[in-house]
Amino acid sequence: MHLKEIRKAHNNIKDIINKTPLLYSPIFSAINNCSLYMKCENLQITGAYKIRGALNKIRTLSEEEKSKGVVCSSAGNHAQGVAYAAKLLGVNSTIVMPKNTPYLKVQSTKEFGGNVVLHGNCYDDAFLKAKFIESQNNSVFIHPFNDINVIYGQGTIALEIFEEIENIDVILCPIGGGGLISGISVAAKELNPNIKIIGVQAEGANAMEQSFKYNNIVCLNSVNTIADGIAVKCPGELTFSIIKDYVDDIVTVSDKEIAESFLILCEKHKILAEASGAASLAALKKLNLSGKKVVSIISGGNIDMLTISSLISDGLVERGRLFCFSVELPDTPGQLQEISKILSELNANVVQLEHNQFKASNRLKNVLLEVTVETNGIEHIELIKLTLNENGFKIIQMY
CATH class of the missing domain: 3.40.50.1100 (Rossmann fold)
Known part of the structure; x- marks a missing residue:
């Protein structure tokens, strides 16, 4: 069936x-x-499968239903599908989207012809607002999934x-x-x-x-x-x-x-x-x-x-391609150079470095070094940690 x-x-x-x-x-x-x-x-x-359901639904509406316009709630993709399908078929559409919807999806929905209303922090909040608009305007509600x-x-x-x-x-x-x-x-x-x-x-x-x-x-x-x-x-x-x-x-x-x-x-x-x-x-x-x-x-x-x-x-x-660590060093010449030498020998490419005396637990004698390096996987990270430890550097892995 x-x-x-x-x-x-x-x-x-x-x-x-x-x-x-x-x-x-x-x-x-x-x-x-x-x-x-x-x-x-x-x-x-429209960049997602949602156009399939939206278009099929709106095409099944009677001419009288289409004349009343459609309303929907969506985190983005259903919104764009309804807006696109409605404009294609000459139907007015109101789209309720959560306030935290990515900018791209909001703009795309507007460009497809939808009248966008931002409301709430998730789909369910937007749904309640859309149902209110449906009752107020006698529009046809296009549900994103329960239809x-x-x-x-x-x-x-x-x-x-x-x-x-x-x-x-x-x-x-x-x-x-x-x-x-x-x-x-x-x-x-x-x-x-x-x-x-x-x-x-x-x-x-x-x-x-x-x-x-x-x-x-x-x-x-x-x-x-x-x-x-x-x-x-x-x-x-x-x-x-x-x-x-x-x-x-x-x-x-x-x-x-x-x-x-x-x-x-x-x-x-x-x-x-x-x-x-x-x-x-x-x-x-x-x-x-x-x-x-x-x-x-x-x-x-x-x-x-x-x-x-x-x-x-x-x-x-997650794939061990970035590694960030902190280490507290004596505020004496040569410490940063020693860290850099170890990382260089291990082919770990430094992408970010912060050398901050005010973050150290003992500000009078130490500095806190935070380093982010590009790595080649989990095993590479473990080798870096082991080598630093063997050279007397007690590091804390940030991520």
Whole structure:
């Protein structure tokens, strides 16, 4: 039943959306001893998969409903999808976004024609505001995940995957409210009942993982993750009912693990994803997928420059490519030179250095040196620490 509706959704949107590439990843395959393919929805129109569900939903509205305009709440990608689809179809749109939404997503939503209202600190706050606007203006609310026509639109991704690859063992999919994985799972399970569908959530926003575990909807008091696109406090009832029947497991990943996967994706594939988009790749290490044919959904690529910088830095630290330490030294000539000599001999490139007397515990006799160096991995860092210690320098690792 679901597959028929998803095929209908695909026919409903195929004239607009991109059929995004499905790319084989030698690096992630090697790291995890599997055959890993990436479904790159970061290369979709508006930079994320959300246009699929938004366009399908708005195209199913009656002319009377369209004349009333649409309203939605979103951390960014659904906002852009609704704004783009609405403008394309000549429908007025009001988009409520959390105040902490990245600048790029806010600006892009405005450029796509949406009337942006900033409200609250997370998706759920924006949702309440959007529902208020709906009641005040008699607009049509376009839910980002808890709507069957939105879900069917997202499920068209599974059709594209199966057109290109047969005998897939596992699909890894990020989860916020659950619309994406709901659509993909119902389509994929009808096409191949033996396939495993595994959801991925951020540790700091794991409402669906908790709900799945306890077989009852669990809402969080707050969310805290760099993956703003999947930072949802409360799952949808519709998506939860689908997920508990069609999804095999849900795992969580840390922000550090997301940052590491983001760095590999950028460095090795020259592909830019947002943090939530890289979450499915971060889950690979949490699972035993040896010998399996796996598809990871790269759900979006809408990310601002400041967040890119932060994610790269975190990823470098996580992979042992940046090492920062402090050491208190006697305030006598030659101490800094000795440290520099050791680092040079070990091929550790100094990228930042602070020599500050006022930070030392004994300001009259000592100075505190803080050094950040570029390194070649965890083993290189351990060698630097050992060598400094052997030469009498008692260092404190900052990161």
